[in-house]
Amino acid sequence: MLTIKDLQAKIGEKQILNGINLEVKPGEVHAIMGPNGSGKSTLASVLAGREEYEVTGGEVDFLGKDLLEMAPEERAREGVFLAFQYPVEIPGVSTINFMKTALNQIREHRGQPALDAVSFLSLMKEKMKLVEIDQSLLSRALNEGFSGGEKKRNEIFQMAMLEPKLSILDETDSGLDIDALKVVANGVNKLRNKNNAVIVVTHYQRLLDYIVPDYVHVLYKGKIVKSGTKDLALELEAKGYDWIKDEVALA
């Protein structure tokens, strides 16, 4: 589904990604872990098309297409979804209106007719249950005055609505208490199937207790320095990141 080859990127004059290689197949969950400043969020941002980052080398193939050539909205329409670490508050735009616009633009891209108000509403109600989000929250301006947990739940709600092929969860666990974390993880798990894939970007192992990864990759200084199974995450939790740094230094 997703093949990343030797991806390099910088922001301003600062080189952050120094040659990432990663292969994600349908049905898989990949966790990207690593110490602060290792480039985890940059990788997520570059995949979603954030324009402040400049790709300086490498390539990204998504379902046979060159992802890096696409505008952010095209990527979303092709099936890439980024759950933001810090979801943006947008006064004056209601979540419902926003989702309806997004969904219908994606449907248009897929050659499907726009959803009418009734179908949209019933779809929305169904997806709301998944993430246990209240309709009154969705009638309000997008994320405005939402608590940290509500914002993250809203991200997963949007993911449920748009049914992406590849979801990238950027530090979705940050700022969540354990109950909220369970709700969010539960939502993600219900959305998993053999045709879609998830990349979980996280600093801590905690979230991976609930969203169990098939592969765990450790990112350090802009490179994947170690890959393994979910046991690697447990090892990192127990031992921290220093031993990885030492390994890299020795190599």
Next chain:
Amino acid sequence: MSVTTIKKNITSDISGAIQQTVNSFPLLKEKRNEAWHTFQQLSMPATKNEEYKYTPVTRLLEKNFSFPTANPSGHLSTLQDFSIPELDANIIVFVNGVFSQEHSSIFSNNSEISILTMEDAIVQQTEVCLKHLSAYIDLKADALANWNTAAWTNGVFIHIPAGTTIEKPVVIHHIHDTRNGQVVSIGRNLVVLEKNSAVTIVEKFDSIGDANHFSNCITEAVVAEYAELNLYTIQNDSGKRFQYGLTQIHQADSSRVNTYTFSLNGKLIRNNLQLTLNGEGIESHMYGLYLLTGDTLADNHTVVDHKKPNSFSNELYKGIMDEDSKGVFNGKIFVRPQAQKTNAFQANRNILLTDKATVYTKPQLEIWADDVKCSHGCTSGQLDEEALFYLRSRGIGKETAQAMMLYAFAAELLDNVKHPVIKRYLDNVISERLHKNF
């Protein structure tokens, strides 16, 4: 040639134009001649005049108009293009400054409301007119206000008796037919609300034809105890309209005033909005939205003068400047020594869409009382890139995302529009302007 010489020229040209109508109302002869004299003394404002620092009204008028000339006669075959759809209203139409009986229609009962042309009101309601005309305007301050006072030819007189609520809004159309050349109209409205009365008034500015045209329009409103005035100004004409407007509102105890100023198109728009809160328990809201493109210049100068204790004023002006357009906002709040327990709030927010678009915003608070709550804030910047990315990351195209954000920005003003039909109309106009198609 020095700048001073140019300034003198246009002042004397306009003065010549004033001369033609200065004596047209015998009952106002003294007031008008005095204003004419003051106009000459003040002369048209130069850009060094602080109040016109960013708005070269004198230069623009000099460049685009010749004074004195007579207006061509105007002809309007239908009002339809300019009316607010489905609005059940009293309609008063002026074409090139001349009252059009044909297109006007007054539905509200004569015992409820008296709507007259100013020409008739001077004769039929002399006492009220003489009492209030120019009574609250500071004529020492502004040459253009004196020009109006000396030379106005027509306008609307609205008088609402005590205890009367007028259900149907009054819509005043100022239409210029410029197909046969430049039009200059000088209009004067007087609105008198007696105790515990209420009315909604809409002033709308439109035109036919391609020549430059100018309007100098003053509305004076006197709002008595417990009365409520809702005043809408809709400026969405072509890029050939130059206009100066002064709205002077005088409020008594426990009165309510809501003003809505929508400046959506034109070449030069200068709005002076001045509220005097001469009582206690008053509530005043001033809302303004300017959406500017091309080389439009819109300048809103507002003054709120709290003269007595325990009143509340709130001002929210927002603007989006595109292309080469220029926005100016100056908001003065005065809190007089007597006006303790005043609450006065002001906000001006601006979005600039291009490098060439500009905005000058200046809050000016002068507070002489010590027990008050006042705040002001002004911002100007680009669209929030992070928010734009967020919308796009969900599959929403860049243009739609931008339109969504701009509409959301403008919609805060619409939210405050109380009249449902006027609201729908404004919503449509704004949606169209911001390419909202979602």
